[in-house]
Amino acid sequence: MEINLISDTVTKPSPGMLDAMMSADVGDDVFKADPTVNRLEEKVASLFNREAALYFPSGTMTNQTAIKLHTKPGDQLICDKYAHVYNYEGGGVSFNSGVSCKLIDGHRGMMTANQVEDAINPPDFYHSPLTSLVCAENTTNKGGGACWNFSELVRIKAVCQKYGLAYHLDGARIWNALIEKGETAKQYGELFDTISVCLSKGLGCPVGSVLVGDKELINNALRIRKILGGGMRQAGFMAAAGIYALDNQMDRLADDHKKAREIGALLESLPFIKKVEPLETNIIIFEINEDYLSVDDFILKLHKKDIYIIGMGNSKLRIVTHMDYTDQMHEIFLKTLRTL
Template identity: 75%
Template sequence: MKINLISDTVTKPTPGMLDAMMHAEVGDDVFKNDPSVNKLEEKTAKLFGKEAALFFPSGTMTNQTAIKLHTQPGEQLICDKYAHVFNYEGGGASFNSGVSCRLVDGNRGMITADQVEEAINPPDFYHSPLTSLVCIENTTNKGGGACWDFEELKKIAGVCKKHGLAYHLDGARLWNALVAKNETPEQYGAIFDTISVCLSKGLGCPVGSVLVGDAKTIHDALRIRKILGGGMRQSGFLAAAGIYALDNHIERLAEDHLRAKEIGVALIGLSYIKKVEPVETNIVIFEIDENYMPSSEFTSKLEEEDIHIISMGQGKLRMVTHLDYTDDMHNQFMEVVRKL
């Protein structure tokens, strides 16, 4: 059987999700007349204790809209050097918003309030970009699915308030963090100005992300989504998948976390593995001992068994457990890895 651990975006809709999509009540969302989209937006905003939300085709577009909302051209945002908004969004921050990124050397994609304070440019020193935004990613993709300490996030919120900075959360895998840390969406809604959450990763939807914030911010986001080409018509078929996922697929993320941790433990015990990052959620990042075999040879051996993973560059390999990674697949994968 094919085992695809490249990402948690490779999932297909479950029978229950497909049924919800096929029976969705839809309209033209560009005119805000799609009942299912409106319901998803209201539901997501309520979850986070925010006034409003807006449905987007992708998490990248959601993040890019947030950056545009909170900045002006020539300004600067602060983020960790591993941040998705810097590494994996095609240079969108500079192209779409005309802003630069002040990269902070954090720990597995996580920075501290003290580091944020140090990175803020003096507002009256016009030779440097004006700092206007702090972007956080939870969980951290390149950091191996690491979860932030919520107390540190609150401290960073205090720094932002002190210096008049906006505070955005790239919560593409926030659902994983909430389950792993036993936290609530309301906690995050209380400290961030805007939050982007993805429906097509751990929750198993075919498409979609949602941006939440106050009513004015989301009203302004509608115009930016239009400019970026993100208006959709009968998108209620997709929104229905999101509603179903929010109702049925959050708690089950614990299963993905358990399998990922079992993979991590198995890898640590193998002689050809050089390093395994701590596994907290559904991402396993590890390195091969190149003296034993090149990482390319390792991935090739897995592909011969119809097992597929991905390289993160710099010798790092990544596996991501997900909704479609079953117990049978897990047992087969573990057996193959032990035999290599």
């Protein structure tokens, strides 16, 4: 039995999701004529209490579109040093928008309002880039699935309003944060100018992300999506998966979090584990004590048991629980770790 814990993107559609996909009513979404895509966009916009939404093939394209919406070439955005838009989007900030990043040395991918304010370049000092955008990520990927304190996000919003900055949320795993913290999508919709949400992380869809905002921004996003090559034709087959996931596969995220906590607790008890990062949702980041065992040997030992995790460099490894990680797999994995 293969146990794949490299990411929550490795899931395959559930039987109910496949049924929804195969029975979807579709059209040509490039002409905005796919009824299922339109329904998904309306559903996500309503969930966040925003005017409009736009379906994208990937979270990276969604974030990159948002950045382009809010900036001009030569501008600068502020984000944490762990931010996905800086670390894992292929340098798209500079390539697509001609924008640089002012990196904040935050805590587990999260920065404070004071740090954001201190990082803003004086708008009348033309020798430095013009600060125009602040990007937050919730939950934080490189920060180990950490959830922001919502009140800090509110304080950052006040800074953005004070200095006339746009505010974007990379909400790739926002669903995990909502379940863990008992917050609502509407709260986030009221706070950010744009939000990207991923359907293939945690919710189990095969592909797709959605950008939400006001009508004018989303109309402009449609043009940018076209420029980036993101227009899809009968995309309703995939959008149907998103609708199904939002209706049926949201609450079960709590089970992923429970399994992750159990893995984290066991790792902390093992002599060859140096450190386990604080754990809130479905991502476990930990370090190997290489006096006992090398990272490569640890990964190899798991591979021999048909168990797969991912390395992050500097002796750190990552495990991500997800909907295809069953109770049976969980017991096998825990037993494997105990007897390694």
